[in-house]
Amino acid sequence: MTAPSGVTRLLLVCHASTQATVRAAFPSDEPLDGRGLRQAAGLAGHFGHGPAACAAELRCTQTATALGLRIDPDPLLADCDHGRWSGRTLEEVEAAEPEALAAWLTDPGAAPHGGESVAGLLGRVAGWLSNRAPGRTVAITHPSFIRAAVVHALGAPAPAFWRVDVAPLARVALTGRGGRWRLSYPA
Known part of the structure; x- marks a missing residue:
């Protein structure tokens, strides 16, 4: 399907599941788990066979290959940098750093883990979107x-970030x- 002149159509595909997904952990550069590989392979060809812009992390490149x-x-498609929390579960971080986690979950400008804040991520994504060609x-x-x-896309305030759930392969x-x-339903 060709987009009308001047229109940009993006289909953002979330990587398939990993052990971090299953454990509710802040991700690191982990591979897909067996279930994720099978589910992605089951969708092979669904998005065509052409190029896909792809984050460099292993879980994304494995998803693209399986598809x-x-x-x-x-590189701008990279995950949020969770700093020292990478690889740790939400429960582990909450037990060790409850105030830091609370700050991160309520203040989009906070990055107590030493990585990227939600506000920083929102800025990076806005920049990426503004540079998309038709x-x-x-x-x-x-x-x-x-x-x-x-x-x-919705022009929502930064705290709305925590109200959006994105499942593997969404x-x-x-x-x-x-x-x-505009947000639209994928065909």
Whole structure:
């Protein structure tokens, strides 16, 4: 399907499941788990066989490969940097650093883990969206990136980031023109 002149169509695809997904842990550069590999392979060809903009993390490149897509690396599609919390479960972080976790969950500008704040992520995603050329793009990325894209597309306040859930292999379609974005249902 060709986009009308000047229209950008994005299909953001979340990577398949990993052990961090199952454990409710802050992700590191982990591979897909067996279930994630099987589910992604079951969708092979569903998005065509062309190039896909892809985050560099292993879980994204494995998802793109299982889907039968050619990888076009894009470092701006990276996951939120969770700093020293990477690989730890939410429960572990809450037990060790309850005040820091509470700050991160309520203040989009906070980055007590030493990584990227939600506000920083929102800015990075807004920049990525503003540089999309007209046409169709499939992008394999992370739940945090997709949440931020939805918040931006809707013009929602930064705390809305915590009200968007993105499951493994979820798909979100955005249509943009002239810097304005609409959330649409993927076909």
